[in-house]
Amino acid sequence: MTDAFEKKTRQVFHEIQTAILDDESQKRRTLLTSSPEYMGVEPSFFEGKTCLEAGCGSIAPGTQSMLAAGASMVKAVDLDESIFEIAPKYLAQFDGRYELVAGSVLKLPFPDKTFDFSLCCAVLHHTSDPLRGLREVCRVTKPGGSIFVNTQGAGGLMKAITRAAHDLYLNDESFRDHIDGLTAETMRGALRWIGREMLANDDKAGNTMLADSIVNLLDQDLVLTIFDRIKAPAYNDITEADLLAVLDEFGFTQRRRISHYHQFKNVRRFLAPMYYRPHDPLAKVMYGEGMLEYFARRD
Structure with a gap:
């Protein structure tokens, strides 16, 4: 798979992200995922920090959340240059505190140890090489800095069904x-x-x-x-063991897996307990390792 794979994925998610703006449930959930509350940190955590959103998408939800929480600067990276036209509409109140950058999470255009905090939400499993993307996010984060990543874990019946679909x-x-x-x-x-x-x-x-x-x-x-x-071209999952090995490789030894009970109004409300308790036997059958959400600090 080549760069064309990521670009096709990006096209699909442009359509989905812009549609999210018309659905309050999805919009609220998307913004919440990159909030201090969701990560379990102090409300002041982002104040004064230089941050990265790796794979920001059309509306840069993580950038919105981090700036609203006090980040001094956010670099928002995305593969498609359409972000220069679309994202500023949602970031207008934060002029001067963000920069949009065209680039791939698989080769981030920044030096080592650049950011106080790096965010990569629901991006890695849509790339051709999720572990390479994770290494890039770790590489550009400073010692003493933190990352939050979420990506699909391996296995599960639902994944087999959606791949067949x-x-x-x-x-x-x-x-x-x-x-x-x-x-x-x-x-x-x-x-x-x-x-x-x-x-x-x-x-x-x-x-x-x-x-x-x-x-x-x-x-x-x-x-x-x-x-x-x-519709998405693929979900390239990684094992939790492989994810933790990369965190070890870059010295992210202080880490914790995050799990939240998501509130849905639709049929997914009956699946929410399995999202919340990924180690439950039924959850493991249905979703394998589940969504791997980790907040980690670099030594």
């Missing part, structure tokens, strides 16, 4: 058309049809399928999640 998306035009045309209303319409068919065939459980409390579990937030999982 992605292959089908690439190779089956009919399936691809269905996914591309997916909306909350089309999903709700399908669920209502199932309920009506059940009732027409004397299955009273169809009433449950038609209840608003069930129908509303299918929303636009869920649609964007489906797009993320199925």
Whole structure:
């Protein structure tokens, strides 16, 4: 896989990130992930720090969060030069405190030991070489500085299913058309049809399928999640052991894995306990090592 792989991924996530702006649940969750509260640090943690967001995307959510929390300067790096047109719209209140940089997380355009804090959220597993990207994030972070990374861990039934669905998306035009045309209303319409068919065939459980409390579990937030999982070129996961080995290599010996109970309004609310408890037997079957979220400090 080459640079074209990362650029194709970037195109998919440009569409998803801009759509997030129209969905308050996704927008709030995206901004929260890079907040002091989420990382478990003091509210003043970012004050006066020079920071990096590696893989900022179109709306640079991490840059927004770090600047709002008091960072003195944030360098926001992304592969696509469209950030120069789009991101400033969301960073206007922070003029003079950020710089947009075109570049790849696989070869960050900064000297060693540049930043007090480096952030890389939901980026590494969408590159052709996640461990190389992690090494780059570690390399540019100062001794005494910190990083926060989250990336997909290895294994799990859900990953096998989404990879199969992605292959089908690439190779089956009919399936691809269905996914591309997916909306909350089309999903709700399908669920209502199932309920009506059940009732027409004397299955009273169809009433449950038609209840608003069930129908509303299918929303636009869920649609964007489906797009993320199925349209993206690949999820190249890494093992937790490999991630920790890279942190050791660069002297990030003070570290902790972070886990939060995410609040969803859609069907994912029934999956949230497994996101929160990744070592539970059922969670390990469904999600393998889960989302690897680490806050680490360099010696």
